[in-house]
Amino acid sequence: MIRRCPQHGFFRGERCECGETGSQVLDATRTEQLGRLVAGALRHFPDDMGLAMSPQGWVEIPILVDALRTRHRWANENLLVALVQSDPKQRYEIRQGRMRARYGHSVDVELDHPENQLDELFYGAAEEEADRILEVGLRSASQRYVHLSTSPEKAWHVGTFRTSNPRVIRVDAASAQMAGVRMMRVNDNIVISDPIPAQYLSQIPSRDLKLQTQ
Numbered sequence: 001m002i003r004r005c006p007q008h009g010f011f012r013g014e015r016c017e018c019g020e021t022g023s024q025v026l027d028a029t030r031t032e033q034l035g036r037l038v039a040g041a042l043r044h045f046p047d048d049m050g051l052a053m054s055p056q057g058w059v060e061i062p063i064l065v066d067a068l069r070t071r072h073r074w075a076n077e078n079l080l081v082a083l084v085q086s087d088p089k090q091r092y093e094i095r096q097g098r099m100r101a102r103y104g105h106s107v108d109v110e111l112d113h114p115e116n117q118l119d120e121l122f123y124g125a126a127e128e129e130a131d132r133i134l135e136v137g138l139r140s141a142s143q144r145y146v147h148l149s150t151s152p153e154k155a156w157h158v159g160t161f162r163t164s165n166p167r168v169i170r171v172d173a174a175s176a177q178m179a180g181v182r183m184m185r186v187n188d189n190i191v192i193s194d195p196i197p198a199q200y201l202s203q204i205p206s207r208d209l210k211l212q213t214q
């Protein structure tokens with residue numbers, strides 16, 4: 001659910017970080033419904049919803065609201081703002097009357113986030129997947145960009161959503177970027193990248209992971 005703290009604005013769950021319960025903006029079911037439809041619209045099927053999307057992934061908010069309302073009559077601009085501002089994963093952004101997903105696209109976009117500054121990045125893979133990645137390089141079959149993590153522990157954690165004992169691949173981001181591979185910072189946890197050739201990839205022995213810090 002989304003609630004609003006008088007001091008700190010929109011938040012997810014029962015209580016703001018300050019302890020305030022605030023007032024309800026959207027119940028849990030509708031938060032889920034709106035979140036799923038917005039993700040579909042801005043990441044996966046804008047065309048199916050009749051949305052014109054700029055090359056950088058932007059959609060005009062009034063047009064997005066109209067499209068959302070064909071499915072959920074109660075949708076409105078204020079709820080989109082609440083969804084964006086309360087999202088702990090910072091999935092979306094709003095700028096100058098437009099909204100976009102910041103990552104996670106399967107549609108073809110050319111995002112313009114700041115260039116990655118970290119020398120090393122990480123990717124958590126299933127065992128059988130890891131061997132293949134080290135041989136042929138890292139690319140996503142379903143997504144526009146490869147999504148990398150900013151620490152080996154975060155990568156391992158992401159990997160656990162797909163497999164019980166993920167292997168962690170280290171990406172020599174500095175060298176890859178020098179060679180022209182585009183990598184962009186999304187937030188403290190995620191960097192998105194164009195496909196990465198195998199020569200910039202190596203595997204981290206699992207004994208080197210500090211998993212107790214998770």
Ligand SMILES: [Zn+2]
Pocket residue numbers: 005006007008009016017018019020
């Ligand atoms: Zn608060």
